[in-house]
Amino acid sequence: MALALGTGAAISHLNLHPLWLAPPLLAFLVPNGPSCRPVLKLVPLLLSLAAGYILVVSGRLEMNRDCRLHIPEGRSLEIDGLFVGPLVDGRGEVLPTRLHGSGCLERFRVIVPDRLLDLRVPAGRGRAGERVTLRGRWRRTPVLGPTSPIRAGYLLADSLSLAGSSVGTHAPARLGSHLRRRLVEGGGWVQRRLEDLFPRGAPLATALVWARKDRLSPEVREAFARAGTAHLLAISGFHVGVVGGLLLLVLGWTGTPHSTRFLLASLGVWVYVLAIGAPDAAVRAGAFLSFMALGRALNRSVAPLGAVAAAFLVFLALEPMALLRPGFQLSFAGAVGLLFGYQPLQRWISRRSKGMAPQFLCKGIGAGISATIATLPLVAWHFGRVSLVGIPLTLVVAPLVTLAIPGIFFSLVVSAVHPGLARFLASGVELVLEVISGFVAWVGALPFASVWVSEATLLSGTLAAGIAVLLLRHRPRRSGGELMPVAAMVL
Structure with missing residues (x-):
């Protein structure tokens, strides 16, 4: 249903005639086996396709009424x-x-x-x-x-x-809006406190935990983009997970019941997401966490892919114009890539290394490759270049970011009680921030850090990769069959 809704929304965004809804509907029905009852699947798919189309039309009309346009x-x-x-x-x-x-x-x-x-x-x-x-x-x-x-x-x-x-x-x-004013006031307090706690690292600290990149210099942004680590500056599921984990820890200390603890942590996460301006990746992660928390509260298992699909449905229903935003596309593409590719790649790397590589390294490489492959075409399409050092550099920098983000949050919390202790803690975190920015700047300055990609190269490469995947799945068993996917990629 999520795929059908997104297809209908995409057709509407492309200003195609509603009759174009028929081919994808038929494509959705093709995989049904003889034992399935297509009539039962036809109705929700048709409704989802139509809903996606109508949502974008209504969203476009609503956007055109925005007072700033007039x-x-x-x-x-x-x-x-x-x-x-x-x-x-x-x-x-x-x-x-x-x-x-x-x-x-x-x-x-x-x-x-x-x-x-x-x-x-x-x-x-x-x-x-x-x-x-x-x-x-x-x-x-x-x-x-x-x-x-x-x-x-x-x-x-x-x-x-x-x-x-x-x-x-x-x-x-x-x-x-009274709520918006309060959120802006709270966000202003956080940003001012970060400037006080981190005299040199405030721009990077604010970008990492509050989604404000105003003070990041163009040189720093360019270095992160060339090095393929710009995603570390975007508020993502990791940041939301850190906030949720801290809230769960505090609620655990207070003796809150287990099921209630997850619901309250989910509510606190939404306060954080709204306060930082509700970036696409944070909204997706917040919705995912909410569905997982609801399932835990109801004592029901929730499939991760189902939670991502539900988050997609809710997000697109509330803001249909988000489908065209790069942040929305990259967020869901990365999440789906992790769900489908993380474990197979981790197991494959572990087998190939014959147990010599530690598990944390196999997991990190598997997660990095799966998310990168899923988002690579979108990154190349929207930004016109691809980083050649993104995965290895992420393996080095991500642990430092993992250390810095909780440190920033903890310094903020302590500053409300003991400013002197907070500055002492922040000085150590600031050292980590300087190492991150310095190392990324050095790698980003390398001549081979990234390459520009034209749209024609992207389209032909994506087509060749698709043919290679099909040949890998259906390659002949006779000798030389394994060379066919390689030939497809070369062509």
Whole structure:
């Protein structure tokens, strides 16, 4: 059903006629054996296909009603709001709490000219969560994609006034969503505390645990991309798992019953996911964890693939326009790749090494290869290049990231009780962050770290790989049959 829903949504995104829903429906019915009853499978598949198509149509209509798409060019605006992230090089995002000149209370991009930045924003100000009043004119920009209303335009400021942290202040008369404001305030506190705890490593620490890459320099981003480790900067299932594990640990200390513990941890994970802006990979991981926790609470086993499919269904039903986003595609492709390829690859590597390789190494290589193979075509398609050192470098850097993320979270928690002890702990974590960034920068600077891939090369390579897989499954038993897949890849 998840595959059918996604197919219907993809057909709608491609603006194809609804009659194109018929071929995939027939393809879904082909594997049914003679003992199956196709009529029973036809109805849910047909409904899922139609639902995917209709969801995207309604999602496109809903997106077109976004208020940011309808603010006229040059409109004078005055915004009272909160910085969602830090103001970096005069660029940032603001969540309005009051907007004069328009009734739109969605997040806005703002650009502050250098002359105004030097005059009105002292050093150390313009931080996440600070209250700000901006006056300026709206500048429209071409929307880069059908899923990015925030990129419809920006406010070019000609007046700016900072009012400090919003925590503990009274809300203005006209507020946006109270929950969103509270989440932005909490996120601002976390980002400011990270800046205080990690004087040198705050940009990387904030990216690792709070999904804000505003302060990461272009050189650092380029190094992570060339080295094939950019996925370590994205909030993924690992980060969500760390948060869930910490919550389970705390709830275990309080003596909470086992089933209730998982449900409360799942709820806490969703608070975290919403607070960091609900990136696609985090939403997928949160939904997966919620289904697993629900199954444990009901004392029922949950198949991991079923949980991923259910997360896909729920995510796409709530936000059908997400299907076109690279983060959504990479998240689910990586998860499915791990589910199908991790254990077979681990066993194969273990057999080939004849027990000489330790299990943690077999598991790491198996997980890295399976996720990389599943996401490689998407990475090449969206970003135009493929890293040649991503898997071995991930095996080295991932354990350091595994050590750094809990350390960052623990330093944050301790800072609320004992700031001095938190700074002591953070100094050790900051050393790990410097090792990570330095090593990735060194590897990313190597001339063979990554290669550019054209769309024609990607399509032909994917086709050759598919033919090779088919030949491997149906190769003849006579001598030389094993060379046919190799010949397909060469061609």
